[in-house]
Amino acid sequence: MWRIFGFIINEVYPAVYSLHLHLGNQHQVTFHAHENLTNVMNSDFSTKSMLTEFFATNQVDQNVRKLLYKEFPEFYVWSQQYKIWTIRKKQVVIGRIVTANPFEGERYYLQMLLNHIRGHLSFDHLKTVNGILAPTFREAATMYGLLQRDDSLEECLYEASLYQMSFSLRRLFATILVYCNPTNPRDLWEHFKQDMSADFQLVESSSSTVRTETLRSISTIFESMGRNINSFHLIDQNIDFNQDEFLFREIDDELAIPILEENLHASTLLNCEQQNAYNSILQKVLSNETAIFFIDGRGGTGKTLLYKALLATIRTKQLIALATVSSGVAASILLGGRTAHS
Incomplete structure (x- = not known):
C-alpha cells in the first residue's frame, strides 16, 4: 500500500x-x-x-x-x-x-x-x-492505410492448405480471425474458401449448399470461441443459422460430462459443515428455487470436495451444472470446469 x-x-x-x-x-x-x-x-x-x-x-x-x-x-x-x-x-x-x-x-x-x-x-x-x-x-x-496487410497470415493459411484436412483448415481460419486480428477477413475467406470446403464438395453438387455448409461449420467454431461469424463480414449479408442447433449442442456437451465414482462417493465423506452446505444448496436446486451461496474457507478445508460432490449429484439427475472458476488451474480440477471469461 x-x-x-x-x-x-x-x-x-x-x-x-x-x-x-x-x-x-x-x-x-x-x-x-x-x-x-x-x-x-x-x-x-x-x-x-x-x-x-x-x-x-x-x-x-x-x-x-x-x-x-x-x-x-x-x-x-x-x-x-x-x-x-x-x-x-x-x-x-x-x-x-x-x-x-x-x-x-x-x-x-x-x-x-x-x-x-x-x-x-x-x-x-x-x-x-x-x-x-x-x-x-x-x-x-x-x-486510409491505417492497417497493415495480412501477408503472413495468408502464407500461414496457404501452407496449411497444402496438407491439412478441410475441417482443420476451417479451425485454423477461425483461430486466425479471432486471435490474430487480420485486416481483411473477407479477402482471406475468398482466397481459401475452396480449400476449406473441399470435404463438402465431395458430397454436395450445389455450390450454394457447399458455401452454406462451410460457413455453418466455421460459425460453429466461432461459437465455441464465444464469437459471432457476422462480426467478421465474410459475405455481404448476415449469416443466420438455426440457433436451436447451437443450443442443443451445448446441452448435449454438458450432459455428456462423465461422472466419476469417487465424486459420487464424495457426498459420504463430508463433515458437518460441508454436509450442511451440501444439503442447503441441493434443496434449492431440486426445488427449482433461485439462490446464491458463498462458500468460504482456508486452503485444505474441503471446498473442492464439496463442489465435486454437488456437481456429481446434480449431474446424475440429468441436470446441468456449470463449473465456472477464475483460473485455468482451478478449472482443471473440476470435471467440465471452465474459466469465467471463456
Whole structure:
C-alpha cells in the first residue's frame, strides 16, 4: 500500500478528459426510474453524446475541423447537464478516448479513425474515403492505410492448405480471425474458401449448399470461441443459422460430462459443515428455487470436495451444472470446469 500511494493519484495536472467512444445509436443513456422509456428513446436529448456533439460542432464550425477528437477538450468543455460542447475559457486539459480492444471489432476501428482522421461530420462521413462510403469502419481504416496487410497470415493459411484436412483448415481460419486480428477477413475467406470446403464438395453438387455448409461449420467454431461469424463480414449479408442447433449442442456437451465414482462417493465423506452446505444448496436446486451461496474457507478445508460432490449429484439427475472458476488451474480440477471469461 505504501508503494501504491507513493505515487500521486489525485490533483494531477493537467487533468485528463475521458472521451466517450461508441458506434452509432449505441451510447449509454441515463434516466430516472419513473420516466417513460418510450419518451426517453424519442427524446432529442437522449440521442446526444460527447461523440455525436463533436460531429455536430464540426458541422457548424469549420475552424474546429482541424482538430482530432482527442484534441477537442483542449479548446471545448463538455456540459453533461445540457449535453453540448462550449468554448473553454480556462484550465489546461488533455483529451483521451476510452480504450477499445481489437476483439471489439468495429468500435476499435472507430477509435483508430478518430485518432488519425480530422474534420468528419458524422459516422458515415468518417467511413467515406475519397467519395466512397466503406461498409465498415475496418474497411475505411484499410482504405486510409491505417492497417497493415495480412501477408503472413495468408502464407500461414496457404501452407496449411497444402496438407491439412478441410475441417482443420476451417479451425485454423477461425483461430486466425479471432486471435490474430487480420485486416481483411473477407479477402482471406475468398482466397481459401475452396480449400476449406473441399470435404463438402465431395458430397454436395450445389455450390450454394457447399458455401452454406462451410460457413455453418466455421460459425460453429466461432461459437465455441464465444464469437459471432457476422462480426467478421465474410459475405455481404448476415449469416443466420438455426440457433436451436447451437443450443442443443451445448446441452448435449454438458450432459455428456462423465461422472466419476469417487465424486459420487464424495457426498459420504463430508463433515458437518460441508454436509450442511451440501444439503442447503441441493434443496434449492431440486426445488427449482433461485439462490446464491458463498462458500468460504482456508486452503485444505474441503471446498473442492464439496463442489465435486454437488456437481456429481446434480449431474446424475440429468441436470446441468456449470463449473465456472477464475483460473485455468482451478478449472482443471473440476470435471467440465471452465474459466469465467471463456
